[in-house]
Amino acid sequence: MTTETAKPAAAAKPAGEGTEERRPRSVRVVLLALMIAMLLAMLDNMIIGTAMPTIVGELGGLEHLSWVVTAYTLATAASTPIWGKLGDMYGRKGVFLTAIVIFLIGSALSGMAQDMGQLIGFRTVQGLGAGGLMVGVMAIIGDLIPPRERGRYQGMMAGVMALAMIGGPLVGGTITDHWGWRWSFYINLPLGAVALAMVTAVLHLPKKERDRSTRIDFLGAALLTVGITAIVLVTTWGGTEYAWGSATVIGLSVAGVAALAAFLWAETRASDPVVPLHIFRSRNFTLMSVIGFLTGFVMFGAVLFLPLFQQSVQGASATNSGLLLLxxxxxxxxxxxxxxxxxxxSGKYKIFPIIGTALMVIGLFLLAQMDTGTSRLTSGVYMAVLGAGMGFLMQITMLVAQNSVEMKDMGVASSATTLFRTLGSSFGVAIMGALFTSRVQDEMAAHGGSELTRQSAQLDAASLAKLPAALREAYQDAVASGTHSAFLVGAAVAVTGFVLAFLVKEVALRGAGPEPKAAPEDARKTVETV
Known part of the structure; x- marks a missing residue:
């Protein structure tokens, strides 16, 4: 079986000399390029969110504002499994470079948009590239680094995620204020160029010969795209743009379920399915996909409501909203x-999903106890408990999922796991958001302030400051009540993950782990195969 490898960055030394030093250095150079690409995909929406008021002020089209984010999210989610399959079929490097180029083209065009329609269209192009960035990073790491060795690099990936969430709003605000909103997109170009150059120069992968008898599963790809699109639109529009019981939401739900059912049928008959269903025969892979879904559900719900609580109830500044999640x-x-x-x-990992899901349950339950008297220190401790739980899960779910499939399915395994987490985040934001909105509006109606929250349950700082003291206190109580309901639901969801974590089977991770110093002949093989 051919394994894609990264050549050592330095000239080869005689076998046996400096093998251990050379190998990590070459991998780290490749990982640096991959982390830059990953940062591009994760940072984009964080930056654009801060710039949106300025964008609307210049381009107009306030009624289409949500589509600037929705178009990007849809394109990313729908393209994720397709990018993974293309990487399996044609080789990682070329497909990954293509995704970077598409993302950069979409970024440049978005920066040049002259109206809201153009911006939405160009954001779709950008989202298509972003789907390939995330999957490409995970699949290449899965090919280059054995699961047993991959743990030592997990901190890098978690660090990139933290940097995007904390730095995104700060960077977006600074760029918009000093350079203009168009540079919120243009800033991707130099970063992307660096990633493109580094991946091209450092990542040397053998050309993958595709079996000419296989065909691209266009039917499966189309049905999956329709199904994912319908699901994301339901979770995005439900309770906001349209009522949950509206014909639009119900129609999209039916269409999504029908498309996914047809997709499953088509995959059982395709010669080379876009998502081979046999990967779900692995108990660990299926469990990690579901736990990843639940982690996404909880995480993005927390990212949505924690800053809202701290701004509305604790009086924190919205400008530094990313720092609130520190x-x-x-x-x-x-x-x-x-x-x-x-x-x-150790090569052991089963205990981590158990501890992680347990801490998520505890953290969410603690967060559900917050009220108007909760201090920032106390809420910070509660957030740390939740963060610790997610830390045990964020990378381990991908690691175990990739360890559960053959190398030839690394791309589709990575994309399926990523997709489940993405869909989990969509459902988390939708369901927790619906509960929050309903609770806030009910509480405000009881205090005679229903008109204030009829359009939106979230009031900005300016609107909140203008309220009479009695109504302001009522709103703060309502927000505390709404977050209580949202986090309790999150805790209940996390309990499901806790139960499933006990079903994970401890399967030996591929890769040798710590070894004694290699003999000259063994050292030569180590350098060649990474």
């Missing part, structure tokens, strides 16, 4: 790094 993100990064090291040294 306790959660730092805990997540540190725990991910430590658990990764332990996995590398």
């Amino acid at each position: 306790p959660m993100l730092l805990a997540m990064m540190v725990v991910s790094l430590v658990s990764g090291r332990i996995t590398t040294n």
Whole structure:
């Protein structure tokens, strides 16, 4: 079986000399390029969110505002499994470079948009590339680094995620204020060019010969795209643009279920399916996909409501909203790094999903107890507990999923796991958001302030400051009540993950782990195969 490899960055030394030093250095150079690409995909929406008021002020089209984000999200989610399959069929490097180029083209065009319609269209192009970036990074890492060794690099990936969530709003605000909103897109170009150059120069992969008898599963790809699109639109529009019981939401739900059912039928008959269903025969892969879905559900719900609570109830500034999540993100990064090291040294991992889901349940339950009297220190401790739980899960779910499939299915396994987490985030935001909105509006109606929250349950700082003291206090109580309901639901969802974690089977991770110093002949093989 051919394994894609990264050549050592330095000139080869005689076998047996400096083998251990050369190998990590070459991998780290490749990982640096991959992390830049991953940062591009994760940072984009964080930056654009801050710039949106300015964009609307210049381009108009306020009624289409949500589509600037929705178009990107849809394109990313729908293209994710297709990028993974293309990488399996044609080789990682070429497909990954193509995704970077498409993302950069979409970024440049978005920066040049002259009206809201153009911006939405160009954001779709950008989203298509972003889908390939995330999957490409995960699949290449899966090919280059054996699961047993991958834990030592987990901290890098968790760090990139924390950097995107904390730095995104800050960078977006600074760029918009000083350079203009168009540079919120143009900033991707130099970063993307660096990633493109580094991947081209450093990542040397053998050309993959495709079996000419196989055909691209166009029917499966089309049905999956329709199904994912319908599901994301339901979770995005339900309770906001349209009522949950509206014909539009019900119609999309039926269409999504029908498309996915047809997709499953088509995949059983395709000669080379876009998502081979046999990967779900692995108990660990299926469990990690579901736990990844639940982690996405909880994480993005927390990212949505924690800043809202701290701004509305605790009086924090919206400008530094990313910094409000620092306790959660730092805990997540540190725990991910430590658990990764332990996995590398011991080869054991089953305990981590159990501990992670347990901490998520505890953290969410604690967050559900917050009220108008909760201090920032106390809420920070609660967030750290939740972050620690997610730290045990964020990378381990991908690691175990990739370890559960053959190397030839690494791309589709990575894309399927990523897709489940993405869909989980969509459902989490939708369901927790619906509960929050309903609770806030009910509480405000009881205090005679229903008109204030009839259009939106979230009031900005300016609107909140203008309210009479009695109504302001009522709104703060309502927000505390709404977050209580949302986090309790999140805790209930996390309990499901806790139960499933006990079903994970401890299967030996591929890769040798810590070894004694290699003999000259063994060292030569190590360098050649990474």
